[in-house]
Structures are given as structure tokens and as C-alpha cells.
Amino acid sequence: MILPVVILGAGPAGMSCALWLQNMGLTPILVECAQRPGGLQNFQFLKNTSVLGQQNMTGPALARRFVGHLATLGVRIFTTSQVKRIQRATNGTLTVAILSPTGTTEFACSAVVLATGTRYRGGEVLADMPGFDSIPSDSLISGPHCFAQLDAVAGRHVFIVGAGDNAYENALMLLARGARVSLLARSSPSAQSGFTNAVATHPAFSLFAQTQIRRARVEPPLIHLILSTPAQEVSLVVERIHILAGYSPNTAEITDLLAAGLGHPPTLDERGYIIADASGRTGIAGIYVAGDVCTPEFPSVVNALSAGARVARTIELDQRRLGLLPT
Ligand SMILES: Cc1cc2nc3c(=O)[nH]c(=O)nc-3n(C[C@H](O)[C@H](O)[C@H](O)COP(=O)(O)OP(=O)(O)OC[C@H]3O[C@@H](n4cnc5c(N)ncnc54)[C@H](O)[C@@H]3O)c2cc1C
The missing domain is CATH 3.50.50.60 (FAD/NAD(P)-binding domain)
Structure with a gap:
């Protein structure tokens, strides 16, 4: 059985990762703590000048377009949901327990993507x-x-x-x-x-x-x-x-969960951003990262979309190499 990939954070990075995983035949599940998906784009009230071809869209309009795209593909998004646990079974399978308005759900999954972004100070x-x-x-x-x-x-x-x-x-x-x-x-x-x-x-x-x-x-x-x-x-x-004094990464909660459940917190830089390799691998088996939460040098929609896609591709390659996907 091919297990799903759980993505924490339904901003541009998380949603792009979900799209690419879905297109590659994997099953993404998005978990978002806010009431609506879209991440920081929900707060960009001015019209876009930096995403090619989207010049008349505000951030919320762009976010709605991203969500609409995933909806047509049947990608599941759990909003208003908190991650309670991330653990690894003895066979290596990861489990993620979330608390959403409908109750507690536990997913067995092959990988977890951290796409929790930043918050303004x-x-x-x-x-x-x-x-x-x-x-x-x-x-x-x-x-x-x-x-x-x-x-x-x-x-x-x-x-x-x-x-x-x-x-x-x-x-x-x-x-x-x-x-x-x-x-x-x-x-x-x-x-x-x-x-x-x-x-x-x-x-x-x-x-x-x-x-x-x-x-x-x-x-x-x-x-x-x-x-x-x-x-x-x-x-x-x-x-x-x-x-207007910048942003802080949303890493404290995730770091605690990974330390408690897997015994390995991700490595953070001095400002709290997650350090990963260029393909989004954190160094913890099955745990990947994408978007602003790991790229303070270029916080932007296009970077988040690209990082989400790239990490999806990395997961697919890693899982193929590990024999978790048919060759
Ligand atoms: C006012 C404003 C204007 C901007 N203007 C532009 C612009 O013109 N052009 C441009 O390219 N970029 C712009 N940006 C930046 C752009 O919005 C971000 O770079 C982009 O949204 C980053 O995407 P992301 O998915 O990495 O993170 P985010 O958009 O931050 O999304 C992360 C998501 O993760 C969720 N989350 C956090 N913690 C958890 C958790 N523990 N569990 C589950 N979910 C969690 C958050 O609620 C959020 O929805 C602007 C940002 C702001 C605030």
C-alpha cells in the first residue's frame, strides 16, 4: 500500500507540494492550523506585481485560485487543525495525529513536509x-x-x-x-x-x-x-x-513535536529557520521542508511554489529509491 504524504501548512509552498505529489500519483494530505488555506497571501491586500501573469490578483484571490485548483483534484485539506503528535513506528512508518473540528484523526504516512511559513512580528x-x-x-x-x-x-x-x-x-x-x-x-x-x-x-x-x-x-x-x-x-x-519589523518562522511547535515524537528536532539557524539541503531534506528520515520556513533570504510566492514542487519531486525520488513506490 502506498501511504499518503502529510503536509503541515497550506500556504503556497504546502499547496504546490500537494499539487505535484498528486500529479505524480502520490496522495497528499494538507493540515492547516488557520481557518482557511492560503498562508500569508491571505494578508496581501494589494494587487500582485511579482507572480508572472497574475498582475491583477490580490493575495486572497490568488490563494482562492490555488485552493480551487486542489479542490478540482480532490486533494484533502484539514483546516483549523492542530498537529498533536508525530511518531515513527518500528517499521519506519510515520504517524501524524491531528485535532480538527471533527475530532482527532491519525494518519499513517510515508513522509511529512513542514511548510509552516512565517508570521509577521x-x-x-x-x-x-x-x-x-x-x-x-x-x-x-x-x-x-x-x-x-x-x-x-x-x-x-x-x-x-x-x-x-x-x-x-x-x-x-x-x-x-x-x-x-x-x-x-x-x-x-x-x-x-x-x-x-x-x-x-x-x-x-x-x-x-x-x-x-x-x-x-x-x-x-x-x-x-x-x-x-x-x-x-x-x-x-x-x-x-x-x-513592519519583519517575520519570524513558525518552527517552535514543530520542533517540540519532532523532538518529543522522533527524538530529533530539525536543525535551526540562529533566527529559528529550518536548515535543509537544497532539495528540502531535513536530515531526519521522512521529514522534508519547503517555503518561507526554511528560506528567509527569499520569502515570496514564486519561491514557495517552486520549493513545494521541488520537495514533492525529492520525496518521489527518495521513495522510489527506498522501494516504497513501484519502479
Ligand atoms: C502583506 C504581505 C505582502 C506580500 N506580498 C508579496 C508579493 O507581493 N509577492 C510575493 O511573492 N510574496 C509576497 N508576500 C510573501 C508571500 O506571501 C510568502 O512568501 C508566501 O506566502 C510563503 O509561502 P509559504 O507557504 O512558505 O508560507 P505561508 O504563506 O506563511 O504559509 C504557511 C501556512 O502554514 C500554516 N501553519 C503554520 N504553523 C502550522 C502548524 N503548526 N500546523 C499547521 N499549519 C501551520 C500557516 O497558518 C500558513 O497557512 C507577502 C506577504 C505578506 C504578509
């Missing part, structure tokens, strides 16, 4: 700042929501924490809507020069590089910030704080 990046707790939640906006709530910013002062592409793209959009923008870089900006050049001379833009926030004090609707720049302390009064 939110208020935790400022949590140690004195006064943080007094900032109203509707004045503190994180990740993709910074791009969705651009109404009524004209004439307001928005403070952006973060200095990568997302932060600068957000600054450009806010400036275009008449906001005043101050941007905090803890070291130097890391955004593409196209973005940094576009705002550099804008009269309503200020960059605070190599700067820390010392404290905040709230006088609704105003937030008073004290910044420590290399030259001096600076006092700023802002109305909103946008946190």
Missing part, C-alpha cells in the same frame, strides 16, 4: 518599551494591516517601526495620502534603493536611523515618543504606530 518588538501598554490597540497596527487601514491618514503623523521594503512601501503609500511619516531604523535601512530614494527628499518624511525608542506616553489621540538618536534625544508626537 507585531507588538512584541516594542513590548519592553516603557509606556507600551498604554498605547491604544487601534493606534498600534502591525504587518499587512498597515496596508489595509490607510483611510483618514491625511494630515496625521504616522510612526513606522522597521526599515525594510514593507516599511518603505508603507511610507510611500501614507505620504501619497497626505500623511506625515517618521520611520525608525534600529540600524540602517535595508530596503531596496528604489524605495529609499523615492521618499528621501519628500518634505513630510523623516528617517531616524540607528535610533531606539526610549519611552511612550499617551494623551489620546496623541502618542508622545522619546527617541534616542546617535546625536541626541528627540521628542515626537504621533497619532499612529505601524510595526
Whole structure:
């Protein structure tokens, strides 16, 4: 009997892996902890500019298209589901137990693919700042929501924490809507020069590089910030704080499960991303990885789709070599 392959995470990487496994005659099962599949694309509210031929699609629309494709093939996706155990029987077969709204299900499987992606960093990046707790939640906006709530910013002062592409793209959009923008870089900006050049001379833009926030004090609707720049302390009064300070890999839970069930956690880099070979092998028999959770250097839909496909091909080759598939 050919056992299924369980894929943890139904973002672009997991769904692409499922498609390729299905096309190669294997049986993928997707397990997704969120209510709907699609991963981070569910939060990309702007129209796509980076997936060839999909230029008018928002992220959620693209995610729906991916899900629709798998549905036509009958691929099973368990949403709102948590992985409870990953174990290996004495004959080498892996078992994955999940808790979904319909109850607990255990799958015997030939391989497990970790495609759990990343999550955007939110208020935790400022949590140690004195006064943080007094900032109203509707004045503190994180990740993709910074791009969705651009109404009524004209004439307001928005403070952006973060200095990568997302932060600068957000600054450009806010400036275009008449906001005043101050941007905090803890070291130097890391955004593409196209973005940094576009705002550099804008009269309503200020960059605070190599700067820390010392404290905040709230006088609704105003937030008073004290910044420590290399030259001096600076006092700023802002109305909103946008946190666009990057992403963290979703590896903690998986690492614990693999350590408890198989005795081997995957190897992580210093930021918590899974280290694997170029084909997605983790070094643990039957455990593979694909997408943003292992490629911090190129988080993107196209990379996730390609990585998912590549790992499916790797699994097929490995299983053929092990005699688990007919030659
Ligand atoms: C606002 C925004 C804009 C973006 N814009 C672009 C763009 O223009 N172009 C581009 O190419 N890319 C863009 N990206 C990045 C792109 O969305 C990601 O690179 C891509 O989604 C990565 O796919 P993935 O499958 O590796 O991970 P993800 O999309 O993160 O999917 C991982 C999935 O795993 C699930 N999961 C996590 N832990 C578990 C668990 N323990 N068990 C089960 N499921 C789990 C998550 O819920 C998620 O659904 C953007 C991202 C954001 C947030």
C-alpha cells in the first residue's frame, strides 16, 4: 500500500507540494492550523506585481485560485487543525495525529513536509518599551494591516517601526495620502534603493536611523515618543504606530513535536529557520521542508511554489529509491 504524504501548512509552498505529489500519483494530505488555506497571501491586500501573469490578483484571490485548483483534484485539506503528535513506528512508518473540528484523526504516512511559513512580528518588538501598554490597540497596527487601514491618514503623523521594503512601501503609500511619516531604523535601512530614494527628499518624511525608542506616553489621540538618536534625544508626537519589523518562522511547535515524537528536532539557524539541503531534506528520515520556513533570504510566492514542487519531486525520488513506490 502506498501511504499518503502529510503536509503541515497550506500556504503556497504546502499547496504546490500537494499539487505535484498528486500529479505524480502520490496522495497528499494538507493540515492547516488557520481557518482557511492560503498562508500569508491571505494578508496581501494589494494587487500582485511579482507572480508572472497574475498582475491583477490580490493575495486572497490568488490563494482562492490555488485552493480551487486542489479542490478540482480532490486533494484533502484539514483546516483549523492542530498537529498533536508525530511518531515513527518500528517499521519506519510515520504517524501524524491531528485535532480538527471533527475530532482527532491519525494518519499513517510515508513522509511529512513542514511548510509552516512565517508570521509577521507585531507588538512584541516594542513590548519592553516603557509606556507600551498604554498605547491604544487601534493606534498600534502591525504587518499587512498597515496596508489595509490607510483611510483618514491625511494630515496625521504616522510612526513606522522597521526599515525594510514593507516599511518603505508603507511610507510611500501614507505620504501619497497626505500623511506625515517618521520611520525608525534600529540600524540602517535595508530596503531596496528604489524605495529609499523615492521618499528621501519628500518634505513630510523623516528617517531616524540607528535610533531606539526610549519611552511612550499617551494623551489620546496623541502618542508622545522619546527617541534616542546617535546625536541626541528627540521628542515626537504621533497619532499612529505601524510595526513592519519583519517575520519570524513558525518552527517552535514543530520542533517540540519532532523532538518529543522522533527524538530529533530539525536543525535551526540562529533566527529559528529550518536548515535543509537544497532539495528540502531535513536530515531526519521522512521529514522534508519547503517555503518561507526554511528560506528567509527569499520569502515570496514564486519561491514557495517552486520549493513545494521541488520537495514533492525529492520525496518521489527518495521513495522510489527506498522501494516504497513501484519502479
Ligand atoms: C502583506 C504581505 C505582502 C506580500 N506580498 C508579496 C508579493 O507581493 N509577492 C510575493 O511573492 N510574496 C509576497 N508576500 C510573501 C508571500 O506571501 C510568502 O512568501 C508566501 O506566502 C510563503 O509561502 P509559504 O507557504 O512558505 O508560507 P505561508 O504563506 O506563511 O504559509 C504557511 C501556512 O502554514 C500554516 N501553519 C503554520 N504553523 C502550522 C502548524 N503548526 N500546523 C499547521 N499549519 C501551520 C500557516 O497558518 C500558513 O497557512 C507577502 C506577504 C505578506 C504578509
